Amino acid sequence: MAGRVVTITSGKGGVGKTTLTANLGAALAMRGQRVVVIDADVGLRNLDVMLGLENRIVYDLVDVIEGRCRLRQGLVRHKQLPELYLLPAAQTRDKSAVQPEDMVRICDELRGDHDVVLIDSPAGIEQGFRYAMEPADEIIIVTNPEVSAARDADRVIGLIEAEEKGPARLVINRLEPSMVSKGHMLGVADVVELLAIDLIGVVPEDSNALIAANRGQPLALSNNRSRAGHAFHNIAGRLLGEEVDFQPLRQPRVFERLLRFVSPERS
Amino acid sequence: MITESVAIKGIRQGLLVTLRKGEWSCLLAALEAHLTENPTFFSGGRMAVDVGDRCLMPSQIEAMRSLAAHHEVELWAVVSSNEETQAEARGAGLVTELAPTRAHQPPGEGDEPADRALVRQGTLRSGQTVRHPGHVVIIGDVNPGAEVVAGGSVVVWGRLRGLVHAGVLGDELAVICALDLAPTQLRIGGHFSRSPEERWSRPVPEKASVVDGRIVAVAWPGE
The missing domain is CATH 3.30.70.260 (ACT domain)
Known part of the structure; x- marks a missing residue:
């Protein structure tokens, strides 16, 4: 069976697209999937750093497109996971070096030998977003539980729907349950209600994620799983069609349960 | 029009x-x-x-x-x-065929009266705009950052959180109805208003219209 191409995008920058791509790639590879992650953020590459592969890059996406190397030569194998490959972005070029057709051609070639191709889309809705979206069979939208990120996600979903791409599914990243319960942060229900697409994962705020990114060691790889690491594995499972329950982020206190009982419409 | x-x-x-x-x-x-x-x-x-x-x-x-x-x-x-x-x-770099749409009227048939309502199914998302010289019916939500600009009235069978301008051609009798009226801004003819900062905990359907030169929202259907 030919592999599927999943593009990870958000509209707003800094919400965790690259973190999700790195961790989802690792989690899928740990489940025995043959995975390629493509860093489509030409000019601002990051995915190699998060995967700890920065010093192994010889060729990049633009080299492949412009024929300076074969696709296979451009792929960097992960040091621990033999089934995880990275196609890095060029750092010295910009987004005009890539056309949507180039991405389609590369992905079609990768589909043959791999189960999943993950594309880490650049932020924004310009050319980079367009070429990252073009080859996608499925789309994952990443957002944070905040108003501006949700608004940008909504805009991007509108563009995807207009192109009749999709289905797009939602990951809510960096949720802090304690802030939600105090009413300082949007909750999962608020975001899902606004965006009206299927939820595929909720990743809690976790300071380990930052440490892991700096070390180039995705959380999903670590043995003693953090909360966020768990969430990434759950998303990988759902992407493969497994039924994974959404974990309650925090046990409601007795008082809150009572409140919910008294006024059910507020829950 | x-x-x-x-x-x-x-x-x-x-x-x-x-x-x-x-x-x-x-x-x-x-x-x-x-x-x-x-x-x-x-x-x-x-x-x-x-x-x-x-x-x-x-x-x-x-x-x-x-x-x-x-x-x-x-x-x-x-x-x-x-x-x-x-x-x-x-x-000249122009498109010559309108993509087949999922809208109710096939484009190209320009024979309908302009006061025929435009019906749009599905959520209107941030950055999307619906413009129509007649009435507009949205079956779905109008999200923040989305815009509806209508010559006539606007009915939103869903949550209205974006911007709606009804009666944009000067019709002050136009109304705006929604199952949950919580817009960023409402405009009817030359008047405009925004939602009160405080919200009721439970949304009720409301209808906004111009009364004595101000946009006023009342429960819909009213008494």
């Missing part, structure tokens, strides 16, 4: 202007009159023009484009059954 010669209606990709029978110069003048009369309605929008079977010169297409641009409207498509016109339009 509707005259014998020029018909305007909202389609999925913006506005569709149909130029019917008549002298070309008269038609352009009529179109310009529309654009000049209602800048709020047109400004910032996109326009496709259906010219029927007319054979247009490149200069005529260019004239249409600059007329539109002058009023801050983007001319993006020229639809015609005339092959030469199609070729010229393509040469």
